[in-house]
Amino acid sequence: MTWETVIxxxxxxxxxxxxxxxxxASTTFGKSPNTNVNLIDCGLPGVLPSVNKEAxxxxxxxxxxxxxxxxxxxxxxxxxxxxxxLPKGYQITQMDLPIVLGGKIDIETDxxxxxxxxxxxxxxxDAGKSIHDEFDGFSAIDLNRAGTPLLxxxxxxxxxxxxEAVSYMKAMHQLVTFLxxxxxxxxxxxxxxxANVSIRKKGDSKLGTRxxxxxxxxxxxxxxxxxxxxxxxxxxxxxxxxxIQETRLYDSYKDETRPMRSKxxxxxxxxxxxxxxxxxxxxxxxxxxxxxxxxELPKEKKARYQKEYGLAIYDAQIIASSKSMADFFDAAVQxxxxxxxxxxxxxxxxxxxxxxETIEINESxxxxxxxxxxxxxxxxxxxxxxIAKSIFEEMCxxxxxxxxxxxxxxxKQITDDDSIEKVVDEVIANNPDQVEGYQSGKDKLLxxxxxxxxxxxxxxxxxxTVNKILKEKLTK
Amino acid sequence: MSIQYKTISQLREMIDAKSISSQExxxxxxxxxxxxxxxxxxVTMNKDEGIKKAIEVDGTNTSNSxxxxxxxxxxxxxxxxxxxxxxxxxxLADFVPPYTATAVxxxxxxxxxxxxxxxxxEFAMGSSNETSFFGNxxxxxxxxxxPGGSSGGSAAAVAAGIIPAATGTDTGGxxxxxxxxxxxxxxxxxxxxxxxxxxIAFASSLDQxxxxxxxxxxxxxxxxEMSGYDPKDTTCLNVENxxxxxxxxxxxxxxxxxxxxxxxxxxxxxxxxxRFEESKKIYESLGAEFVEISLPSxxxxxxxxxxxxxxxxxxxxxxxxxVRFGYRAKDTDDLNDLYIKSRSEGFGDxxxxxxxxxxxxxxxxxxxxxxxxxxxxxxxxKNDFEVAFRSIDLIMTPTSPGTAFAFGSKGVQNPxxxxxxxxxxxxxxxxxxxxxxxxxxKVNGLPVGLQLIGNFLxxxxxxxxxxxxxxxxxxxxxxxxxxxx
Numbered sequence: 034m035t036w037e038t039v040i041x042x043x044x045x046x047x048x049x050x051x052x053x054x055x056x057x058a059s060t061t062f063g064k065s066p067n068t069n070v071n072l073i074d075c076g077l078p079g080v081l082p083s084v085n086k087e088a089x090x091x092x093x094x095x096x097x098x099x100x101x102x103x104x105x106x107x108x109x110x111x112x113x114x115x116x117x118x119l120p121k122g123y124q125i126t127q128m129d130l131p132i133v134l135g136g137k138i139d140i141e142t143d144x145x146x147x148x149x150x151x152x153x154x155x156x157x158x159d160a161g162k163s164i165h166d167e168f169d170g171f172s173a174i175d176l177n178r179a180g181t182p183l184l185x186x187x188x189x190x191x192x193x194x195x196x197e198a199v200s201y202m203k204a205m206h207q208l209v210t211f212l213x214x215x216x217x218x219x220x221x222x223x224x225x226x227x228a229n230v231s232i233r234k235k236g237d238s239k240l241g242t243r244x245x246x247x248x249x250x251x252x253x254x255x256x257x258x259x260x261x262x263x264x265x266x267x268x269x270x271x272x273x274x275x276x277i278q279e280t281r282l283y284d285s286y287k288d289e290t291r292p293m294r295s296k297x298x299x300x301x302x303x304x305x306x307x308x309x310x311x312x313x314x315x316x317x318x319x320x321x322x323x324x325x326x327x328x329e330l331p332k333e334k335k336a337r338y339q340k341e342y343g344l345a346i347y348d349a350q351i352i353a354s355s356k357s358m359a360d361f362f363d364a365a366v367q368x369x370x371x372x373x374x375x376x377x378x379x380x381x382x383x384x385x386x387x388x389x390e391t392i393e394i395n396e397s398x399x400x401x402x403x404x405x406x407x408x409x410x411x412x413x414x415x416x417x418x419x420i421a422k423s424i425f426e427e428m429c430x431x432x433x434x435x436x437x438x439x440x441x442x443x444x445k446q447i448t449d450d451d452s453i454e455k456v457v458d459e460v461i462a463n464n465p466d467q468v469e470g471y472q473s474g475k476d477k478l479l480x481x482x483x484x485x486x487x488x489x490x491x492x493x494x495x496x497x498t499v500n501k502i503l504k505e506k507l508t509k
Numbered sequence: 510m511s512i513q514y515k516t517i518s519q520l521r522e523m524i525d526a527k528s529i530s531s532q533e534x535x536x537x538x539x540x541x542x543x544x545x546x547x548x549x550x551x552v553t554m555n556k557d558e559g560i561k562k563a564i565e566v567d568g569t570n571t572s573n574s575x576x577x578x579x580x581x582x583x584x585x586x587x588x589x590x591x592x593x594x595x596x597x598x599x600x601l602a603d604f605v606p607p608y609t610a611t612a613v614x615x616x617x618x619x620x621x622x623x624x625x626x627x628x629x630x631e632f633a634m635g636s637s638n639e640t641s642f643f644g645n646x647x648x649x650x651x652x653x654x655x656p657g658g659s660s661g662g663s664a665a666a667v668a669a670g671i672i673p674a675a676t677g678t679d680t681g682g683x684x685x686x687x688x689x690x691x692x693x694x695x696x697x698x699x700x701x702x703x704x705x706x707x708x709i710a711f712a713s714s715l716d717q718x719x720x721x722x723x724x725x726x727x728x729x730x731x732x733x734e735m736s737g738y739d740p741k742d743t744t745c746l747n748v749e750n751x752x753x754x755x756x757x758x759x760x761x762x763x764x765x766x767x768x769x770x771x772x773x774x775x776x777x778x779x780x781x782x783x784r785f786e787e788s789k790k791i792y793e794s795l796g797a798e799f800v801e802i803s804l805p806s807x808x809x810x811x812x813x814x815x816x817x818x819x820x821x822x823x824x825x826x827x828x829x830x831x832v833r834f835g836y837r838a839k840d841t842d843d844l845n846d847l848y849i850k851s852r853s854e855g856f857g858d859x860x861x862x863x864x865x866x867x868x869x870x871x872x873x874x875x876x877x878x879x880x881x882x883x884x885x886x887x888x889x890x891k892n893d894f895e896v897a898f899r900s901i902d903l904i905m906t907p908t909s910p911g912t913a914f915a916f917g918s919k920g921v922q923n924p925x926x927x928x929x930x931x932x933x934x935x936x937x938x939x940x941x942x943x944x945x946x947x948x949x950x951k952v953n954g955l956p957v958g959l960q961l962i963g964n965f966l967x968x969x970x971x972x973x974x975x976x977x978x979x980x981x982x983x984x985x986x987x988x989x990x991x992x993x994x
Contacts, residue, residue: 072608076828078601078709079588079610081742113824113871117844122827172844174832303871305880308713308821311743 034271035235038263039243040198040228041190044205045183046215047159047223048091054158054182055082055125062221066164066175074180076120081309088182089315091214092132092156093323095184098212098330099136099151105315107132107156109307118161118174126185128304131155138188138208140200149201150189159183178222184214190229190240195259199252202226210356211330217356225250230262232270241266242276246283246290258283262290334359342372351380357395364401371412378408382422386429398432407435420444420492448495450502453486456494457502460485471507479503512537514670514988517579517727524578531578531622535563538580538624541671547994549646550666552585553593554625562622575730577620582675584663585626586633587613587718588707592623596709597641598631600829600836600855610707611742612676612718612735619734627675628662631857632826633683633711635659636930637919640859645916648691650955652993654913657687657930663721664691668989674722674731678708680715681814682908682934685946688721689908689958692948692987694975695721696728699966700941701746703732704739710825712818713744715938724985725947725975729753732968748966756969757976762796764974766961767901771807772933777910780952785907788949788959791982792905797974802897802904806889810936811928813890816870816883817939822860823867829855862924891940898964903974906933908946908958933960943968947975948984956987 053060056073073080089107096103110128133154139146161179165172186205192198206224210217217224231243246262249255261283266276281290329337331353338349352362362379369375383404387394407424410416416424416439427438439445447453460482461468471478479500486499512520512534523529529537539556559580566578583589586596588606595601609617617623631640638646638661646661648654649669656665660677664687667675677684679697688695696719703718710716720731733754738747768774774782789799831837831851838850856864870879897904909930920927937944942965946958959978963971979985 075833077588077606077608077834078594078596078604078828079586079606079608079707081706081744083741083743111824113827115827115830115848117830117832120828120833122830123824301873303824303868303873303876305820305824305871305876309710309744 036232036263036267036270037235037237038194039190039231039233039240040192040194040259042188042192042198042201043227043229044186044188044202045225045227046095046186046205046209048088048182048184048214049216049223050085050087050091050182052085052087053180054085054088054156056180058180060181062218064177066173066177069177070179074120074176076122082125082307084310084313085182086313088156089132089313090319090323091182091212092154092184093315093320094212094327095154095186095209095214096133096136097323097327098208099138101136101151101154102134103315103320104130104132104134105317105320106130107313107315109310109313110304111307113303116160116163117172118163118176118179120161120176120179124158124160125307125310126157127155133184133186138201138204140197140204142197142200147197149191152187152189154184154186157183157185190231195256195263198228198259199256202252202255207331207354207356211359212328219250219252222250226255228255228259228262230259230266231276232263232266242278244276244278244290245280247280247293249283254283254285257285257288258290261288265290331359338362342366342376344372344376348376348380351384352376355393357393361394361399361401361404365405365408368402368405369408369412371408374412375405375408378404382425386425398429400432403428403432403434410435410439414446414448414495415439416444416446417492417496420446444493446495447490447493448498450498453490453494453498454502456486456489457482457499457506460489461506468507479507482507513541514723515673516723517575517673517730520579520673521575531563531566532560534578535559535580535622535624538672542625542666545669545671545991545994547647548649548665548669549644550627550662550669550671551582551625552595552597552628552643552662555589555592555623558592559622559624562617566620566622574619574734576616576734579621580624580672581616581621581731582625582627582663582666582672583613583623584629584660584675584677586629586678586709587626587676588709589613589623589626592626594626594709595643596632597629597643598856598860599642600851602642602836604835606707608707611704611739612708614707615734615737616676616731621734624672627660627666630659630661630683631860632709632822633659633678633680633716634822634859634863636682636686636927637914638662638687639916640857642857647994648913648955649989649991649994650692651913654915654955655690657690657909657913659683659687660695660721661687664688664693664695667691667693667721667723669991669994670988674720674727676718676731676735677721678711678716678718679934679938680711680717680818681938682931684719684721685908685934685944685958685960686930688946689948689960690913690956692951692956692984692989693721693723694725694728694945694947694979694985695719696725696732696945696968696971697937697943698732698736698968699746699943700938701744702736702943702966702968704737704742704745706739706741706745710821712821713825714821715814715818717938725945725972725979726754726757728945729757729972729976732972746966751969753969753972757973758980759973759977760796761792761974761977764792764797764903765901766792766797766799767802767897767904768799769807769904769906770801770803771805772906774907777907778952781907781911781957784950784952784957785959788978789905791978792974795977795981799905800901802901804890804893804897804936806886806893807936809886810890810939811932813883813886813939814931814935815866815928816879817887819863819867820870820880820883821867823864823871826856826860826864831855859924887939890936894936894940894942894964902964902967902970904962906960906962908933908960912952912955912957937962941965943971945971945975947978948987949978949982950984951987
């Protein structure tokens with residue numbers, strides 16, 4: 034039997050606002066527990082929410098980028114359920130009138146570009162965090178995250194396999210980071226998704242029973258969780274069973290999904306309009322303001338890099354595909370004239386380093402200014418390309434500026450003919466056999482002499498000059 | 510010199526004439542409250558802090574506020590920083606808020622002194638003050654009789670002359686009905702006039718804070734200070750505040766007052782009807798005209814209210830879960846057990862009843878039939894008022910169908926009997942309109958109230974009509990004998 038998979042994703046994007054959705058408490062990640070919390074966040078008796086418009090602007094920016102209809106009047110609803118890290122006993126969210134309706138997002142698949150339709154995207158507040166394993170016999174609550182603004186983006190069930198799901202999430206990541214809607218940091222939970230997975234016989238028009246895998250927070254896990262779930266559902270159906278509609282959790286240690294205990298999710302959320310908030314209205318002039326300050330998206334960046342800086346199409350594409358890389362390039366390119374060399378370094382040496390460390394460039398010790406200086410020192414022949422590589426390693430580990438490193442390690446390139454000639458003379462005098470060999474036609478020995486000169490100068494001699502002088506002297 | 514039964518203006522004169530200092534006044538008030546402890550008006554006294562504040566106020570000459578140095582009491586659902594705030598519930602019996610409600614803060618910034626927190630129906634759910642965890646409040650007019658509710662402690666404390674005025678809140682009549690039963694004046698402002706920040710919510714779309722006092726004039730003094738835009742409450746109206754004191758004492762000749770056909774006043778007790786007719790005559794003698802009006806959907810007010818208010822309360826009260834503040838049950842097995850035991854032990858029966866009703870009204874499959882339908886009917890009731898106010902200035906009704914009643918005599922077997930206490934008051938909450946209750950005589954020795962309902966933001970008109978009535982009658986000057994206490 035051939036089975037066909039149908040996947041819909043609910044993506045939770047943590048909006049990068051300075052303060053929370055309904056309070057003025059900070060959203061900074063990684064603060065000690067319960068410090069980013071004010072009266073509203075812990076749901077004290079008598080407190081009331083007031084909206085953070087910045088979150089609306091970000092949600093609207095997302096909607097505009099994917100061609101959605103924007104509901105300029107937003108209504109909030111309460112989703113009622115009890116959980117220890119949900120301070121009010123309800124979550125403020127949007128049910129009937131989401132801020133963003135419809136839209137499309139293009140993803141890359143093995144067979145080319147595929148368009149996935151967006152059903153809706155709505156604003157809601159995040160819950161806090163329960164900590165179950167740090168205090169003997171007790172669970173602890175950290176409300177730092179409570180009230181952080183989330184945009185929940187719901188896709189149509191148009192994703193056909195795990196790889197497409199990953200591709201969708203990558204496209205989503207690119208979009209929300211370029212739009213400055215979110216920092217997209219998946220390990221900190223800024224971008225995570227619930228996957229609704231079902232299978233059906235190939236050719237069936239009716240959807241199979243779906244399961245929902247909750248809270249997946251890495252590209253790798255999305256692929257693994259969905260693939261596990263597809264396999265599981267196929268096994269259930271092929272052995273004559275029925276898939277039960279349920280919520281499941283992906284366990285990355287065991288690489289499996291399993292049902293959540295029924296207590297971990299409620300069935301009836303008793304949604305009703307939030308009476309503490311009046312409808313939030315976004316004016317036409319606010320909409321225009323958002324349009325007028327729309328961030329540059331990858332496509333536009335790529336075209337600009339080709340046109341303004343003469344980058345090759347492939348290079349421009351790579352740099353423009355990551356927000357942190359593009360930001361870095363945009364900053365560094367202001368401080369150097371050799372755009373091509375900068376681009377080569379970003380795609381070559383720098384990318385290799387980042388991949389090895391599996392970090393983003395903004396998480397490294399590299400600054401745009403320092404990299405630009407490094408490019409400039411190669412460009413003005415203060416250092417050779419080879420020395421540049423060792424300086425780069427130093428920059429990566431210490432964060433020091435290239436000029437500091439050149440200065441403190443004495444790496445400045447020797448370019449004057451006299452100094453190099455002196456070393457060349459020494460090398461020739463010390464290696465009579467090789468001189469004879471070269472002169473009898475073994476041209477390849479030139480490399481040996483270059484190596485010796487470089488060794489004597491700790492690599493600081495300008496290679497072109499060394500070559501030139503060696504050739505002159507040896508052919509005499 | 511006795512300070513009992515004094516109005517704000519009388520106390521103001523005494524302070525300004527230096528015949529009493531604020532410190533002496535506050536100490537006298539606390540003494541009076543102590544001697545009338547049996548009434549059970551107060552849940553918590555603010556003795557030391559109150560006296561300290563009075564000394565401070567005595568030492569400043571800057572403010573010329575009418576409330577400077579005047580003792581007031583706050584209903585115990587307004588959060589007061591450092592001062593226990595219980596909502597008359599076991600679940601908040603030890604709750605000390607870290608912040609102060611906007612309405613109280615404004616009154617205190619005007620120089621008034623909070624001398625204590627008043628008893629109330631638990632979480633403001635009730636019309637007799639009998640659901641309080643801290644016990645019944647006696648009506649100063651008759652021991653063993655209810656003061657009305659839910660702002661029963663505030664009403665009784667003012668009626669007994671302990672304080673000149675107190676704050677209350679009104680979700681379905683909780684200021685006006687106890688004011689009526691205790692023979693004092695109380696106004697529920699337009700929804701959004703007073704900030705709800707710091708006011709522990711019962712039903713968010715209906716709750717509104719207001720004053721209870723010995724006269725319409727004193728109500729105006731308090732409301733002037735309490736109202737105003739507050740960015741912390743998005744439902745708070747951003748409108749200019751008129752000085753309500755300046756707008757009272759205007760002639761009411763030509764004022765058009767509507768009598769609601771659908772209220773079938775003929776069904777009420779004869780004595781209540783007589784009081785109502787007498788008050789009509791007073792207004793007529795002052796030049797007001799009466800017209801019969803129709804509010805076709807008004808008969809649906811009580812069921813509409815009892816779908817919406819419990820629905821909102823079921824959600825609003827979810828935060829009382831024993832996790833972060835308030836009562837937490839001991840010896841619980843797991844989180845669910847913690848919720849069940851803390852809430853079962855912490856809430857009283859009426860609160861539980863309303864949480865259950867509300868949870869039911871919001872449940873999948875019932876939402877459309879109850880909550881949504883109720884919201885649609887609410888819209889119709891609002892429209893009725895909108896149409897009526899095109900041809901009239903005010904609406905006049907009795908505040909309550911009867912007088913105060915004996916403890917335990919109503920609603921014990923059948924809660925709905927008690928829900929009907931709110932028959933005349935509920936519709937102005939549903940429509941968001943301002944309404945005032947003023948005393949207009951007694952029936953069987955117990956006070957009855959007259960209610961005036963105004964159009965949106967017409968508190969000035971309401972207070973003026975009430976003030977003029979009080980200038981031309983003496984009902985508001987009557988005092989209980991207090992012999993029993």
